[in-house]
Amino acid sequence: MKTSLLAAVLLLSVAGMAQAECYADYKAKKDQPLQLHYGVAQVSDANCNKAAAEGELAPRLASDGWTLLNVLSTFGPEGLAERKASAGDYFLRY
Numbered sequence: 001m002k003t004s005l006l007a008a009v010l011l012l013s014v015a016g017m018a019q020a021e022c023y024a025d026y027k028a029k030k031d032q033p034l035q036l037h038y039g040v041a042q043v044s045d046a047n048c049n050k051a052a053a054e055g056e057l058a059p060r061l062a063s064d065g066w067t068l069l070n071v072l073s074t075f076g077p078e079g080l081a082e083r084k085a086s087a088g089d090y091f092l093r094y
Contacts, residue, residue, distance in 0.1 A: 005042050005081065008062050009094045010072030020045050020074060020076070021042065021077045022042070022043050022044065022045050022047070022048035022053075022074055022075075022076065023040055023041065023042050023043065023074065023075055023076070023079065023080060024041055024053040024057060024071050024072075024073070024074045024075075025039070025049070025071070025072045025073055025075075025079070025083055025087070026038070026039055026040075026053075026054075026057055026063050026068060026069070026071045026072060027039075027059075027068075027069040027070055027072065028042065028066040028067060028068050028069055029066065029067050029069055030065055030066055030067070031067075037053070037066070037090050038086055038087055038090065039087050039088070039091065039093060039094060040080065040083050040084070040087045040091050040092060041057055041060070041092060041093070041094045042058065043056050043057065044094060048074065048076055050071045050072075052070045052072060053074050054068060054070070054071045057071065057074065057094065060094045061094055064094070067080075071087065078080075
């Protein structure tokens with residue numbers, strides 16, 4: 001009984017971790033002509049801190065000609081709604 005209870009608790013905790021979501025809001029630019037944008041992107045849970053999110057986002061943005069200026073913050077799904085209007089076309093684009 002103890003073993004099955006422990007297994008059930010472990011299974012639930014792993015399932016909870018698998019459903020965790022992490023997002024980052026960032027600023028990026030393009031040169032000639034100068035263009036700036038603010039955006040929100042999903043990042044992997046392993047990269048749910050500013051420094052790691054920069055490493056994940058920079059190549060995504062660069063593939064479209066953008067240079068990542070900085071990651072402002074990382075947050076969970078509870079912060080999406082308040083950032084959606086500000087990000088506009090760049091909400092979950094990269």
